[in-house]
Amino acid sequence: MxxxxxxxxxxxxxxxxxxxxxxxxxxxxxxxxxxxxxxxxxxxxxxxxxxxRDRPSQVSLSVTTPPADDDPNAVRIARQLVSNLSTAGIDARLVPEGETQLSVNVLLNREFDLVVTDHPRIADPDRLRTLLHSTNAEGKGWQNPFGYSNLDVDGALEAQCRLTGTDRERVVRELIRRVVRDQPFSVVAIPRYYSAARASVAFEAGATTLQQPLDYLSVRPPEDRTELRVLLFDGRVLVNRNPLAVEYRDRGAVVGSIYDPVGRRVAGRVVPWIARHWEWMEEGERPRLRVSLRSDLTFHDGEPLTASDVAFSYRFLADTSLGAAEEPVPAPRFRGRVGLVHGTNVPERNTVVIEFEPCSREVLRRALTVPVLPTHVWTEKSRLRRRFLTQALVWENRQPVGSGPLAFESAEYEQSLTLVRNSDHFLFRDDLQGAARTFADRPAFERVTFEATPSGTAAVELLENGEADAVASPLNDETARQRARSSTGVQFRRDDDWSWYVVGYNARRPHLSNPRFRRVLSRLVDRNHVVEAVLDGEGIPSDVPAMRDRYVPDDLRWNGESTLGPFPGEEGSVDPEAVRELFREIGYRYDDGTLVAG
Amino acid sequence: MGLLEVVGVLAAVVGALIAVATVVFVGRERLWAALRDPWPRLDAIAPYLVTLGVVLLFRRLALRYGPEFSWVVGVNLTGTIYAVEGTFIATLQSYGSPAVTMALSFAYLYGYAFLLLFPFVAYFALDEPDHLRELTAAATLNYGLGLVCYILFVVYGPRNVILDQAPPLLYDLYPQSQLLTREVNRNVNAFPSLHTSLSVTVAAMAIRTRDHYRRFAPVAAVAAGLVVLSTMYLAIHWAMDVLGGVVLGLVAYYGGVYAPATSASDLYAWLHADSAGRTRPPQ
Known part of the structure; x- marks a missing residue:
């Protein structure tokens, strides 16, 4: 001027x-x-x-995470990130949100910038298709919550579905390489899973904790008792027992014991469950599977379970409005699996033929693990509440009717839940065949009660006093772990590593749409420090979103530092100059110590 | 399960404290005299007691439905408070010791319950019902305004954010106590601290009534100070929650002091006059 x-x-x-x-x-x-x-x-x-021109203004980001009551580790990782973002000149704010609210905001409303949470590890790479395929970005739930889109990644995700053996492994390795390069989300570390039970509780048939539905078929209460008393920190199942609900996502163990699928994953393989057997049909352009159900199956309310319930379940999970809405309203939790199914037909009362999309059988078997729902209960839940939202998706289903080994008995809202053994279940039949025989005459108790307990230490104390038998939530609190380790009446239990801590980025938001920006953010978490200081050494650092070694390119294996580059600082704290240089390198500017853009 | 036991211990300890305080500060004769003629007092506070009951009922409902509602209409201030005060609570804890933890845990659980309940006994024993009315009105304001804040603000306490730096000392010392605190509040309702606001209100009332209970005033002030300190030291509240609690406590105190003297019989007379079509009750 x-x-x-x-x-x-x-x-x-x-x-x-x-x-x-x-x-x-x-x-x-x-x-x-x-x-x-x-x-x-x-x-x-x-x-x-x-x-x-817009004035350049400071970049601001929020970091959403569950509070320590729900997950003491996530909030500490999030704090490290917030502190390092602040050092980098970003206006960063921590947003603790209870797990239900976090699910609503992140998975349904997409109201977040960064989110730090745990996520089940991805055993089958096809799960990445649900998580990252760009056509899922408008879906709900864990369908691409990050709003990530990359045509090359889409192509690889589609290709891996059709391929088998080493061809598939090669494509998946390439896919993983692209995902690591683009960082739609960042893997931080793999925590170990710890839990506790009374010393007199027996874990059989390979189970070590109570994380999976089958674990309830493997656990045995103390000799003289017919009731198992289980403690939960996460009380969501005490409120909502709808297997379709996204915001009440639990590990699925409790609800998964109430609802039976066509096939269950036993020791890594999907084996016939309510199916007696199945066979692939050779003719036709699409893969088809002929499934024969066990005879005389019933739901908990006594109604018969037939092949038409199976067909209904696939139709309903694919469109919970049953055709009433202009576009299908799928159940988000199962969309990845149900999307593999093209259609079904029921030639006989106990036979269903499932026609699939063209994919490898290995991937298609995943579709058999969705819950089978009673037609007579769920048909009326197809009523539309508002556009693209059906009653089925928001219903609390307080008195679930399934066909599984455990049946609903009673519940007190937010306080407790009691399930009873389903003695009409096929596991109690004399002529039980197949892989399910491992679980013959199970569960070994008559009833199981779940109660919410506020903290790890309180839970261990209840085990010590003999007021509870087992804890079915991860014992993340080190004080509680030490107490469980040293207590004589309590067994300290360790299980396979089951989840990752991840940082998710909402690519719909400014800056976070830029892969270079995400790559720098990914480096602001000191993965080694997280394992040492946050997880107390109980875990391993990681930055690759693949569980099995054969899917990880050799040069991406963890070798002490992230493949994106070393942590720009020490002991979890970034060095101000080093971190600012990283942002300058990708074209950002600093004004008086603040990272500005615009 | 454990809850009944925790409540039983609480009732026994607080009952004993109130009994001792009654003998020391009030005197058995004075209380006995008041108990023989309770109606004027009850008449004076009945409207306020009913309001308090309604507020507490609302609070009970809000404990169940409030958090969900709060997530929709309220604003999550946790990150802002953390950004402002950081690890102040951890610094405060660094001056502590196991003995201090014991003492402040006692103050938090039993001292607070005593402060909340004893003044009702003490003011009931007075000949004039004014202070009893003021106290009831102030307690109602505390709970009522506190409830509004709980709905407007979502704030997780320090233990949900800086658990590692400021451990929840009370729950580590006495895990079962969480069964009780969980019954009376939710983890998203840290702002403001009602422990602080009610203690401040009671201390202010005790100073106001020092001519009646000269020795209770300093005891109440010290006890209130300890309760306020304990909420932070035990990492249950942020310093900001306590600041909010002090403001709320003082607002409630002045609100209570200036609350109109409306007794149940006044209201009855007014209603009667209204239905008879007259503006003033018959003399």
């Missing part, structure tokens, strides 16, 4: 000089007028062009 002002003054002088004998009034006026006009025009132009 100052520079612009000088020019008209020169113009004015020129005008004066051209008029000998002193400037006439007219020329002076005219010159002054022109000068003023030019001056103001110059000035105005400057002002206009200056204000037409």
């Amino acid at each position: 100052a520079h612009e002002k000088v020019k008209p003054v020169g113009h004015l002088r020129a005008g004066m000089a051209g008029d000998r004998g002193g400037p006439s009034r007219r020329s002076l006026l005219s010159a002054t007028g022109t000068a003023l006009a030019t001056a103001s025009a110059g000035c105005l132009n400057g002002v206009l062009s200056e204000n037409a």
Whole structure:
């Protein structure tokens, strides 16, 4: 502006000089007028062009995480991230949200910038298709909550579904490489799973804790007792027992024991469960599976379970409005699996033929693990509550009717839940065949009660006093773990590593849509420090979203630091200069120590 | 399960404290005299007692439905409070010791319950019902305004954020106590601290009534100070929650002091006059 002002003054002088004998009034006026006009025009132009641009403003990000009551580790990782973002000159804010609210905001409303949470590890790479395929970005639940889209990744996700053996492994390795390069989300560490039970509780058939539905078929209460008393920190199942609900996602163990699937995953393989057997049919362009159900199956309310219930379940989970809405309203939790199914037909009362999308059998078997729902209960739940939201998705299903080994008996809202053994279940039949025989005559108790307990230490104390038998939530609190370790009446239990801590980025938001920006953010978590200080050494650092070694390219294996680059600091705290250099390298600017953009 | 036991111990300890305080500060004769003629007092506070009952009932409902509602209409201030005060609570804890933890846990659980209940006994024993009315009105305001804040603000306490730096000392010392605290509040309702606000209100009332109970005033002030300190030291509240609690406590105190003297019989007379179509009750 100052520079612009000088020019008209020169113009004015020129005008004066051209008029000998002193400037006439007219020329002076005219010159002054022109000068003023030019001056103001110059000035105005400057002002206009200056204000037409947005002022650079500080980049601000929120970090959503469950509170320590729900997960003491996640909030500490999130705090490290917030602190490092602040050092990097970003206006960062911690947003603790209870697990239900977090699910609603992240998975349904997509209201978040960064989220730090645990996520089940991905055993089958096809799960990545649900998580990352760009056509899922408008879906709900764990269908691409990150809003990530990359056509190459989409292509690889589609290809891995069709391929088998080493071809598939090769494509998956390439996929993993792209995902690590793009960082739609960042893997931080793999915590170990710890839990506790009374010393007199027996874990059989390979079970070590109570994480999976089959674990309830493997556990045996103390000799003289027919009731198992289980403690939960996460009381969501005490409120909502709808297998379709996204916001009440639990590990699925309790609800999964109430609802039986066609096939269950036993020791890593999907084996016939309510199916007696199944066979692939050779003819036809799409893969087809002929499933024969066990005879005389019933739901807990006594109604028969037939092949038409299986067909209904696939139709219903694919569109919970049963055709009433303009577009299908799928159940988000099962969309990945149900999407593999093209259609079904029921040639006989106990036979269903499932026609699949063209994919490998290995991947397609996943579709058999969805719960079989009673047609007579769920049909009326197809009522639309509002656009693309059906009763089925929001219903609390307090008295679930399934066909599983455990049946609902009673519940007290938010306080307790009692399930009873389903003695009509096929596991109690004399002629039980197949892999399910491992669980013959199970569960080994008549009833199981679940109660919410506020903390790990309180839970261990209840085990010590003999007021409870087992804990079915992870014992994340180190104080509680130590107490469980040293207590004689309590067995301290360790299980396979079952989840990752991840940082998810909402790519729908400014800056987070930029993969280079995400790659820098990913480096702001000191993975080694997280394992040492946050997990007390009980875990391993990781930055690759694949569980099995054969899917991880050799050069991406963890070798002490992230493949994206070393942590720019020490002991979990970034060095201010080093971190700012990382942002400058990707084209960001600093103004008085704050990271600015715009 | 454990809850009944925790409540039983609480009732026994607080009952004993109130009994001793009654003998020391009030005197058995004075209380006995009041008990023989309770009606004027009950008449004076009945409208306020009913309001308190309604507020407490609302609070009970809000404990169940409030958090869900709060997530919709309220604002989550936890991150802001953490950004402002950081690890102040951890610094406070660093001056502590196991003995201090014991003492402040006692203050938090039993001292607070004593402070909340004893003044009702003490003011009931007075000849004039004014202070009893003021106290009831102030307690109602505490709970009522506190409830509004709980709905407007979602705040997780320090133990949910800086668990590792400021451990929840009370729950480590006495895990079962969480069964009780969980019954009376939710973990998203840290702002403001009702322990603080009610203690501040009672201390202010005790100072106001020092002519009646000269020795109770300093005891109440010290006890209130300890309760306020305990909420932070035990990492149950942020310093900001306590600040909010002090403001709420003082607002409730002044509100209670200036509450109109409306007794049940006044209301009855007014209602009677209204139904008879007259503006003033018959003399």
